[in-house]
Every structure is written in C-alpha cells, then in structure tokens.
Amino acid sequence: MHTTTPSPTEYRKLPGVDALLRRPEVIRWSAEYGPEQVTAAIRALLEADRQAIGQGAAAPSENALIDQLAEHLQRENRPSLRPVINATGVIIHTNLGRAPLSAAAHQAIQTAATGYNNLEYDIDAGARGSRYGHARQLLRELTGAEDGLVVNNNAGAVFLVLSALCSPQEVVISRGELVEIGGGFRIPDVLRQSGAKLVEVGTTNRTHARDFAEALCGDTAAFMRVHASNFQQIGFVTKPSLAELVQIVRDSWWNDRVLVIDDLGSGTLLDTAPYGLSPEPTVQQSVAAGADVVTFSGDKLLGGPQAGLIVGKAESIEQIRRHPLTRALRVDKLTLAGLEATLQSYRRGKAVEEIPVWQMIAATPERLRGRAERWRGVLARAGLPVEVVPGQSTIGGGSLPGETLPTHLLALTVPRPDEYAARLRQANPPIVGRIQQERLLFDPRTVLPEEDERLLSTLCAGSELR
Numbered sequence: 001m002h003t004t005t006p007s008p009t010e011y012r013k014l015p016g017v018d019a020l021l022r023r024p025e026v027i028r029w030s031a032e033y034g035p036e037q038v039t040a041a042i043r044a045l046l047e048a049d050r051q052a053i054g055q056g057a058a059a060p061s062e063n064a065l066i067d068q069l070a071e072h073l074q075r076e077n078r079p080s081l082r083p084v085i086n087a088t089g090v091i092i093h094t095n096l097g098r099a100p101l102s103a104a105a106h107q108a109i110q111t112a113a114t115g116y117n118n119l120e121y122d123i124d125a126g127a128r129g130s131r132y133g134h135a136r137q138l139l140r141e142l143t144g145a146e147d148g149l150v151v152n153n154n155a156g157a158v159f160l161v162l163s164a165l166c167s168p169q170e171v172v173i174s175r176g177e178l179v180e181i182g183g184g185f186r187i188p189d190v191l192r193q194s195g196a197k198l199v200e201v202g203t204t205n206r207t208h209a210r211d212f213a214e215a216l217c218g219d220t221a222a223f224m225r226v227h228a229s230n231f232q233q234i235g236f237v238t239k240p241s242l243a244e245l246v247q248i249v250r251d252s253w254w255n256d257r258v259l260v261i262d263d264l265g266s267g268t269l270l271d272t273a274p275y276g277l278s279p280e281p282t283v284q285q286s287v288a289a290g291a292d293v294v295t296f297s298g299d300k301l302l303g304g305p306q307a308g309l310i311v312g313k314a315e316s317i318e319q320i321r322r323h324p325l326t327r328a329l330r331v332d333k334l335t336l337a338g339l340e341a342t343l344q345s346y347r348r349g350k351a352v353e354e355i356p357v358w359q360m361i362a363a364t365p366e367r368l369r370g371r372a373e374r375w376r377g378v379l380a381r382a383g384l385p386v387e388v389v390p391g392q393s394t395i396g397g398g399s400l401p402g403e404t405l406p407t408h409l410l411a412l413t414v415p416r417p418d419e420y421a422a423r424l425r426q427a428n429p430p431i432v433g434r435i436q437q438e439r440l441l442f443d444p445r446t447v448l449p450e451e452d453e454r455l456l457s458t459l460c461a462g463s464e465l466r
C-alpha cells in the first residue's frame with residue numbers, strides 16, 4: 001500500500017472537540033444520548049482519525065466527522081435484541097425468535113406492560129389470587145383437559161413434571177425416544193436431573209407395547225412418551241400408541257398411581273394435514289387418548305410467546321402447581337397476556353387468520369408466487385439480476401422434520417453471494433436469506449407483509465451497503 005509521511009498540517013485540519021460540540025446536530029445528540037457519551041465518541045473518532053493520518057490518510061472534513069459520529073452513536077445505542085427480516089422460509093426459526101406474535105397478542109402484551117394488573121389479585125374477592133388462574137380456563141376448553149398450568153418454557157415444563165410427579169421413582173421410556181431436542185436438552189439427562197430413575201425399554205427403532213408392560217412394577221411412576229420433534233425414523237420402526245400405553249396402565253395393579261406423560265414438543269391445537277403436511281399429533285388427541293399430563297411449547301406451532309404449557313388430569317396438575325420448582329419456573333405477566341390473546345384466537349376459530357405462524361403455513365403457493373413476482377418486478381426495474389424460482393419452505397423449530405411446503409422464491413444472482421449476504425446482515429433491519437447454488441434466495445412465506453418495502457429498498461441498495 002502506498003503511504004506518505006504524515007504532514008503536520010493534516011493533523012491541524014482535524015476539528016477540535018469543542019468545535020464539534022457546538023454543532024447543532026451534536027447539541028441534539030447530547031440531549032438524546034447524554035453529553036458524556038457524545039464527548040467520548042468524539043474523542044474516540046478523533047483519535048482514530050489521528051492514527052489514520054499517521055498512516056498517511058487525509059484528515060476528514062468536519063461534515064464527514066459528523067456523519068461518522070452519527071453512525072457511531074446509532075450503532076452504540078441500538079438494542080442488542082432487534083428486528084431481523086426472516087427470508088429463510090423457516091417458519092419457526094429458533095435462532096430468529098421462533099413465533100412472531102399476532103396483533104392481538106402484541107396488543108395484550110403492551111397493555112399488560114404499561115400498567116398494573118390483576119396478575120395475582122382476585123378482583124371479586126379483593127384478595128390475593130393466583131397467576132396460574134389466567135390461561136387455565138382457555139387451556140381446558142381448547143384441549144379438553146381437566147386442568148392446565150403455564151410455566152416459563154417446555155423444557156422447564158418437562159423437568160418440572162418429572163420432578164413433581166416422578167422423582168425418585170422410575171420413568172419408563174422407549175430407547176427410540178431418548179432424544180436431544182437441541183441446545184443440549186437431552187431427555188435422559190433431564191430425567192436424571194429431575195431425580196427420576198430412567199428405565200429404557202425396546203430398541204432404537206422398535207419398541208412394543210409389551211416392552212412397557214414388562215417394565216411396569218411397583219416402582220414405576222410413569223410411562224413417558226417424547227415426540228420425535230426434530231428427526232424422522234423411517235423403515236423398520238414401530239412404537240406403541242399413547243392409547244396402548246394408557247391401556248397397559250389401566251389393566252395393571254398400579255392403575256391408580258402410574259401416570260402416562262406425553263411431551264409433545266410443538267403441540268399443535270390445529271390439524272396440520274389440510275396444509276399438505278403430515279399430521280402432527282394434536283394436544284386434544286393426547287388428552288383424549290388418556291394421557292395424565294401433556295406438555296408443549298407456547299412458541300412453536302401454537303404461535304404464541306415462549307412458554308411451557310402443561311395440561312392434564314386435575315390431580316396431577318394440582319400436584320405440579322404446589323411443587324416449589326413451579327415458583328422457579330414461573331411465567332411472567334407479559335407472557336401470560338400474549339398467551340391468553342393467542343389462545344383466544346383459537347377459541348374464536350380465527351387462529352389461521354390471526355396467528356402469523358398459521359398464516360404462513362396456510363399461505364398458498366399462488367399467493368407466494370404473486371408476492372415473489374412483485375418483488376422481482378421492483379428489483380428488476382432497479383437493475384438487479386433476479387428471477388422467481390419454485391422452492392420449499394420448512395416449519396422449523398423442531399416441528400415436522402423433513403416436511404416442506406411448496407413456495408416461490410426470489411433468486412438473486414450475484415458474483416459473491418456470501419459477501420452480499422454478509423452485507424444484508426449489516427442492514428437495518430438485517431435480512432437473512434439462504435444461499436443455494438451461488439444464488440441468494442428469499443422466501444416470501446416468512447417475510448411479514450409489512451416488511452416488504454424495507455426488504456426491497458435494502459436489496460435495491462444492496463450493492464452499496466456497508
């Protein structure tokens with residue numbers, strides 16, 4: 001690289017801190033961000049420029065410095081957790097915050113956040129109430145269960161259920177279901193941590209009802225079933241149905257105290273089959289099959305906030321509610337507000353229209369093609385090499401592995417797609433798509449309609465993004 005000896009005059013061209021502090025923009029920023037932060041930022045920028053001059057660079061103009069300062073302050077003050085445009089086509093993207101919430105859930109959270117409420121207050125009695133009363137009736141109605149309880153997340157729910165109902169006795173589980181959910185959450189480890197004793201039966205690919213029957217004894221606390229959320233077993237595989245497990249317990253000596261626990265993971269309230277997906281077991285089915293306790297997530301196919309939902313027999317749920325760990329895993333008011341609003345969409349029969357996860361699942365290929373074509377038109381007019389190609393979206397979030405939904409993708413052909421994708425991640429908001437065969441692909445299914453204009457303007461400016 002060509003360098004020149006720094007000239008003392010270059011250093012003198014740098015504006016002083018005081019001069020910059022007198023600029024009207026800087027006075028405004030001082031009021032907004034605090035004078036200490038602004039002064040520190042100015043000093044840091046000037047120091048960097050001095051170093052650059054030492055390397056032979058020219059001094060920036062005062063206006064250029066002001067621009068740098070604006071960018072610096074904006075970067076320093078933006079929240080760590082911020083919006084991202086999900087153009088990956090993965091609907092429940094765990095890295096991107098799982099389920100976006102419905103407008104009703106968003107509104108309910110805002111209302112709960114900005115004032116006081118009856119979180120633990122019985123309004124009729126004018127006395128202390130329970131936070132666990134709030135979603136209870138909705139959960140009963142929607143799942144058919146006798147009772148329901150909400151905790152922080154489903155991993156917590158599983159741990160709590162095992163701790164409260166099974167420890168230190170035995171839990172019988174198929175070897176095919178000793179799975180890792182992700183993020184290091186492994187069913188055998190959770191079982192051990194809870195204090196329950198793990199009794200593995202069957203084999204990786206085949207477990208029969210009789211394997212469970214033979215393991216049942218006076219030390220058994222429960223039969224547990226874990227839904228294979230994030231992988232598929234195909235070929236020579238079999239496992240007993242939930243109803244069969246319930247029947248084995250009913251026919252046994254210990255039918256008054258051995259439980260059947262079903263961890264559904266995603267746990268949908270709606271049938272997935274009408275959307276061309278294979279049927280994901282519904283919560284209602286598990287309850288109807290006679291499971292004592294069913295656990296599922298609030299932010300997977302339910303499409304609500306992060307939560308662990310526990311429904312089942314009144315006696316079991318009450319025992320869980322009284323366990324000290326329930327307090328450690330308690331759900332906060334914002335979650336309860338968002339969850340209740342989400343569940344109300346189901347009760348009104350409006351889940352598919354109102355809940356983003358279901359809107360995305362239900363979006364037809366024709367509609368998606370229409371959106372992708374509109375994107376293509378705008379971007380082609382801006383001179384970008386784009387086309388619309390058929391593709392596949394996925395559910396994600398450990399739901400319906402291997403299942404895809406047909407979609408139409410916007411494909412952008414650029415010389416170095418990795419670098420281009422990196423620039424798009426630096427945009428505000430960042431855009432995350434996927435790269436396939438040297439092309440950048442954007443799936444309209446997971447881009448919220450109100451994000452379209454932002455996506456398009458960012459892509460148009462893409463080549464200049466820094």
Ligand SMILES: *Cc1c(COP(=O)(O)O)cnc(C)c1O
Binds near residue numbers: 153230263298398
């Ligand atoms: C996702 C999942 C969990 C964990 O649920 P979180 O809500 O993410 O804590 C537990 N069990 C199964 C089967 C899952 O799919």
